[in-house]
Amino acid sequence: MDFTGKPLAERVRPQTLEDLIGQEHLVGKEGVLRRAINAGRIPSMILWGPPGVGKTTIANIIANSVKAPFFTLSAISSGVKEVREVIQRARFQSNTILFIDEIHRFNKSQQDALLGAVEKGDITLIGATTENPSFEVNSALLSRSQVYTLKSLTKEDLFRLIEQALAKDEILSKRQVELKETQALFNISGGDARKLLNLLDLVVQNIEGDPAVVTDELVKDIAQQRVATYDKTGDMHYDVISAFIKSIRGSDPNAAVYYLARMIEGGEDIKFIARRLVILASEDIGNANPTALVIATNAFQAVNLIGYPEGRIILSQAVTYLASSPKSNAAYMAIGRAQELVRKTGDLSIPMPIRNAPTKLMKEEGYGQGYKYSHDYPGNFVQQEFLPQEIKGTKLYDPKGNAREDEMRKRLKAMWKEKYGY
CATH class of the missing domain: 1.10.3710 (post-AAA+ oligomerization domain-like)
Incomplete structure (x- = not known):
């Protein structure tokens, strides 16, 4: 099989519980998910945990283990129409599993579309989310699902992941790779197994000849070159928007407008940016400065009216105002x-x-x-x-x-x- 078109994280994605690293409390010998899989009785569930800790992998392992029809939807790109299509197909196939990544991004009507099928048993829902499901998933759907919390991977887990990839991957196993230093790999990936493996693959690909000696300095250099790119559908999208929001929350207009420029230069939808500002104006500023919500809402309406490129000026005004404003999350907490x-x-x-x-x-x-x-x-x-x-x-x-x-x-x-x- 030719693996060259796939990222390393996909090439070595575990297919069985034995190959899965981490989440012992769920899939270990006494883990509740292992018992459910062994018994062949899979409940609808929400897998809640940080990015890159195994949510998608566990869903795939469950489907493989119980030999069930398996459908995957992303809440970013799918809507009610796609959900109903899967439900319709599920009526002709027993024990169908529907995996929805980032289920917290589904709105109420999209989540409601799942309810009937889950209640009737037409589908077994597996939802993955990085957000607290108590706040992001409809209570009716939540009450019909088990919530399993996935833990962050330890440094030992991440090192085992690297060793496993070097030993099992059909490409990397043919190379002589010497891990002289690993701290930069761990720091840049931030505990995300997918990022870690794909960064390792990128680093090794950029080293000519054997042995490929991996050092912290080399990893930083290669990672820095890649940071200049911006993928609206990839991990960098979430990293930049996270840095953007945290910079405004942290009252740093200089960093905030920098990350705004990163998103604009990368072709981000300016309406997406404006929507995030409206949310932030209430969540992080609130009654400390009620005018912030007025500014953010007007900015959203203005960029919808004007569009790009002039809309960037309006966004810059809103961003620098919000970043410079006093902050309060009291209304959000209330x-x-x-x-x-x-x-x-x-x-x-x-x-x-x-x-x-x-x-x-x-x-x-x-x-x-x-x-x-x-x-x-x-x-x-x-x-x-x-x-x-x-x-x-x-x-x-x-x-x-x-x-x-x-x-x-x-x-x-x-x-x-x-x-x-x-």
Whole structure:
């Protein structure tokens, strides 16, 4: 077989659990996934873990082990149409497994399209995600799936991966490779097995003759040459957008506009960039500077109207403004705490005074009785209970120490006294 067209990570991808490195807690002798595979009873599942730790590999091993029809979709490039096509085909094939990579990128309608097929057993869903499924996967779909958490690979795991690749790959096994140093390989790949193996392959390919001596300096030089490229569908796409977002969050407009230029020069969709800025304006700036969301939203609308190349100027204005703005994730944290509380406590009874009372019967039942209309009181405020009795006094929004939110905290404290601990 000619492997030359495939990256090393694909050439040596494990086909059995015995060849898989890492994730012992799931696939070891007592691992829950190994037991399920050996028993031939595969539940729908979500595999949650960092990039390059074996999510796709485990899905392939499961399909190979149980000899099931196996379909793969990427949430980046697939939609409801592709999901329904697989479900339709699955009705004529038993035990069909559908693997969806980056399932967190599916929106609600796309995830809902899977529900019926999963419930009926038409498909066994295996979703892979790097994001917390509690926040990114619909609760209905999540309740019908097992969530398995994959751990980051250790340095020992990564070294074993290299040794395995050098021994088993049909190309590298024919070379004399001397691993004089490995730290740069580990540092640049960041624990991602796919990146590690493909970087190793790239380095060895760039060394003429045998032995191919791998050193940290050589790895850095070759990796640096490759960093200049930008693949909108590859790992570099996610690395650059990650650096971009973290630079804005870290209040560095110089780094932020640099990574903006990297994406623009690489042909990134400027609407994708603008959408990320709108999210960041609420997630990382929030009430520390509410104007940030206005700027980001207007930038998104403007680049949709103007397009490229002039849209880059608008993006630069928005990026430098957001990066220079005070930061707060208090609003982001508040909704996370609130959702967690709702999941934990369920549908608690709403206090009678603040219930809607559109009918006479409801009024007779006490709906709305005792409600105090805020505008009838000095300062348009009066203390009353809005939360359900079981969770009264629970503080979900905790303003940060920036000037604007500190002012909000003082106002809340003056109104609510000690009730919420402001």
